[in-house]
Amino acid sequence: MKYVGVDGCRGGWLAIALSDEGKVDFKCFADFRALYAQYRNARSILVDMPIGLPWREHPVREADILARQRLKNGSSVFPAPLRNVVHAPSDHDMWMINRSEGGSLTPFAKALVPKVREIDVLLRDTFDARERIFEAHPEVCFASLRGNSLSCKKKTYAGMFERVRLLEPYYKNVGKLMDDIHGEYAKSQVAADDMLDALVLAVTAREAKGRLRSLPEDPPMDEAGLPMAIWYHDFTAQEPQPRRGEV
Numbered sequence: 001m002k003y004v005g006v007d008g009c010r011g012g013w014l015a016i017a018l019s020d021e022g023k024v025d026f027k028c029f030a031d032f033r034a035l036y037a038q039y040r041n042a043r044s045i046l047v048d049m050p051i052g053l054p055w056r057e058h059p060v061r062e063a064d065i066l067a068r069q070r071l072k073n074g075s076s077v078f079p080a081p082l083r084n085v086v087h088a089p090s091d092h093d094m095w096m097i098n099r100s101e102g103g104s105l106t107p108f109a110k111a112l113v114p115k116v117r118e119i120d121v122l123l124r125d126t127f128d129a130r131e132r133i134f135e136a137h138p139e140v141c142f143a144s145l146r147g148n149s150l151s152c153k154k155k156t157y158a159g160m161f162e163r164v165r166l167l168e169p170y171y172k173n174v175g176k177l178m179d180d181i182h183g184e185y186a187k188s189q190v191a192a193d194d195m196l197d198a199l200v201l202a203v204t205a206r207e208a209k210g211r212l213r214s215l216p217e218d219p220p221m222d223e224a225g226l227p228m229a230i231w232y233h234d235f236t237a238q239e240p241q242p243r244r245g246e247v
Contacts, residue, residue, distance in 0.1 A: 004039045005201025006047040007138070008115045011189030013047075014181075015039065016198040018206045024177060026198075028185050032118040036129055043210060046136035046201035050080035050116055051123065052221065052228030056101040063230045066215040067140050072149040076139050079104035083223065086117050124224050134212060134231045138197035141204045142166060145235050154193045163196045170203045208233040 002017040012030040017039060029035040039045055054061050059082065067077040082103040088094040094113065098105040123129055143149050145166045152159035164174045171177070178195050205212075212231040219229035 002039065002042040003202055003205035004042045004045040005136075005198040005203070005205060006035065006045060006049075007194045007197040007201070008049060008112065009190045009194040011185060013115075014185075014190050014194050014198045015045075016177075016195070016202045017042065018171065018202045020206070022171065024171070024202075026177070026181055026184075028190055032115070033122055036122060036126070036133070040129070040132070042132060044205045044208070044212070045133045046205045046231065047119065047133060048136060048138055048197055048201065049112065049119055051119060051133070051135040052219070052226040053080055053083040053086060053116070053120065053224075054103070054228070055083055055223050058220075058222075059102045059104065061228045062216050063135075063214075063219065063228055067137055067230050070143055070149070070215075071139055073139075073153070077137060078106055078109045080228075081105050081109050081113060081116060083120065086113055086120060120224070120226075123226055130226070135229065136201050136204060136231050138200050140215070140230060140232050141200045144204075144232050145200070147236050154196065160192055160196065163200070167196070167199055167203060170207065171199065174199065204233045207235065 002019055004015055004017045006013055006015045009028065011028045013032055013035050014026070014028050015035050016024060016026045018024055027038065061080050064077050064079055071077065082098065082101055084101060085094050085098045085103050085105055088097050094110065123133060142163060150159065150162055152162050154160065154163060167174050178192060181190060181195050213234055214229040214231050219227040222228050
């Protein structure tokens with residue numbers, strides 16, 4: 001059984017898959033549909049991208065508010081774009097719809113719109129994917145691992161070291177895995193923080209074993225019937241079990 005963590009990167013989508021035995025595989029996909037075709041039999045796929053999308057009558061997701069409250073630096077949680085914005089035919093239409101319908105589109109979120117659209121199209125077209133693909137946020141998962149928000153930003157050396165140390169009780173060969181990924185993909189396509197983000201989502205999926213918790217606890221559905229939720233695992237409820245970290 002595989003548990004997959006996915007992070008968007010310049011090269012597309014980085015997927016890291018862990019097994020119950022601690023084995024790992026990874027691959028960077030140009031599009032999300034190809035990623036799902038590869039891992040459609042996984043127990044769960046956690047992805048760092050908005051899934052349940054707001055709309056004009058419900059422009060703000062409670063999930064985003066609750067995630068910001070959990071993190072010292074809540075700015076790492078950007079407001080999810082409206083579905084009409086995500087599917088706008090042009091950049092001009094995107095900004096006009098956002099303004100007229102009360103959305104909260106930021107320049108950072110706008111850059112991610114094509115990736116949000118990929119997942120939204122897949123989940124609306126492929127109902128079995130809804131049983132495996134869940135939205136998660138790496139910083140929320142790291143905070144759950146630590147029991148509190150992390151001290152350092154993820155792109156700093158101290159921040160990367162902090163995150164590696166948190167992951168090692170669950171996957172001991174973090175450094176080797178990062179070296180292996182950099183051996184396959186250029187740093188300009190897959191950055192170090194992309195790897196750590198994907199890995200913490202894979203660890204979260206494996207440790208939860210299908211028993212993920214959500215923000216909010218009883219998430220509302222969007223217009224397409226997708227939950228507006230950020231999923232995580234309560235690591236504080238159990239002691240980490242050492243993993244062999246085989247490659």
